[in-house]
Amino acid sequence: MKIIVAHPGKQHSYRTASALKKRGFLFKYITTIYDSEKCFSIKILKHLLPYNEKKRITTRRNIDLDDDDVIQFCVISGYIEAFLSRFSKINYIYRFWQQFNADRFGRKVAIYAIKNNVDAIIIYDSNAYKCFEILKKKRSKIVRIMDVSHINRIYQHEIVFNLRNNDVNDNEDCLPYLFPKWYLKKIIKENENTDYFLVPSHFVAKSLEYSGINEKNIFEIPYGSNFSFSSKIKLKKINKIVFLFVGKISFAKGITFLLQAFEKISNNNVELRLVGEYDDSKWFYKKYCDKKNICFVGKKLHNEVLEELSSADVFILPSLMEGMSLAGLEAISCGLPIICTNSSGLDKFVDERINGFIVEPKNIDQLYEKLKWCIEHKNNLMTMGEYSLEKSKMCTWENYENNFINTIIDILNREGIFYE
Secondary structure: OOEEEEOOOOOOHHHHHHHHHHOOOEEEEEEOOOOOOOOHHHHHHHHHOOHHHHHHHHOOOOOOOOHHHEEEOOHHHHHHHHHHOOOHHHHHHHHHHHHHHHHHHHHHHHHHHHHOOOOEEEEEOOOOHHHHHHHHHHOOOOEEEEEOOOOOHHHHHHHHHHHHHHOOOOHHHHHHHOOOHHHHHHHHHHHHOOOEEEEOOHHHHHHHHHOOOOHHHEEEOOOOOOOOHHHOOOOOOOOOEEEEEEOOOOOOOOHHHHHHHHOOOOOOOEEEEEEOOOOOOOHHHHHHOOOOOEEEEEOOOHHHHHHHHHHOOEEEEOOOOOOOOHHHHHHHHOOOOEEEEOOOOOHHHOOEOOOEEEEOOOOHHHHHHHHHHHHHOHHHHHHHHHHHHHHOOOOOHHHHHHHHHHHHHHHHHHOOOOOO
16 A cells, blocks of 8 residues: 655644554655754754754654655745744734645645555645645545544534624634635535545534535544653642643633633632633733633643643633544543533543533533532542543554554555555
8 A cells, every 4th residue: 555644734644654654554744844854944943943942843753754754845835834823813814824835735745646656645634625636636546535633614614603693702702713715615625525534533523524524434533642651640639629721722712711610710729720822912811811810821842731730630621613632632641530512522531420521612601510510529539530541541542543544444445445
């Protein structure tokens, strides 16, 4: 088998490429920014950038791959996209550039795939449009597989549009998650040009089915935790209860609803820690930043996130629309009880009142009740954490790789490409 994995960014594509490499299926991994010995621009950046930025660049390398396994296209465009992604206030510029870069990247990937007569290509949602359009026209026998980490944008647009017209206090919060018609048309065509879809959760599968995709062409493969079992926290006696959120502090993550629920808590012996990038111009930051039991921690490196998880008592994820939260999986692997929505992708790993609670998105009253329950039953949290540790055996990257390989073999067998 000859399979290409292509992603202009990163996400979990390294895991995908590693799984294929181990089985001898990987033809090439194609990306933009990559910490390769052959990449001159990376060498320059390592000399110019501050320490934290250098560390981020070093994460753009897959230890399971040789440099010869990797091809880089559109490198400069990739740097520009990474730079623009840091400025939420110019979201529309970033979105335009991301699509421009995705189409340039996809065109080059398609030409390379045709030239090398590969069996299949795996590319990621919102990046596959141009690549799959070309392959469908010029080499339809190449199997087109889209890895969909996020809920389908058409479904997302519908969710946010309804929120904007109904019960969101500040409609400006919705704007970054609504899409122009030209973009939605591209997503529809991207879906139509795709043969098979890989998704991490039932919620993502549901979003694709809503968009008209046949469920027989959707394969659910849950992700794994980035923390090994050896890094789990020790269960401890709880005094002050620390509720922890990890992720971008944004409307899509349900932060506004969480803050409104936490505001109703009268107990002073609790703290809500929000770890992740935030915009200090947002109304919810201005309203809650001075509350003594609410802490906007800011963005942390991955090893620092582990320290936050080690100090927390309950992990909370009130997402409105998320494919599968890797931070949530890490919290489970660190032995924390979970409060999450059924739109977070975590519901498969949370058993009600056993290792956590599942609430409806944007339901402030339900969030408040679960927060209150944890405070009133703090002695139960240690036992719930033990159940999370048991659940964490399901969410490993080893399981992901095995499920992924079996799925790929199944897909290619359907297409008459057999592996013995």
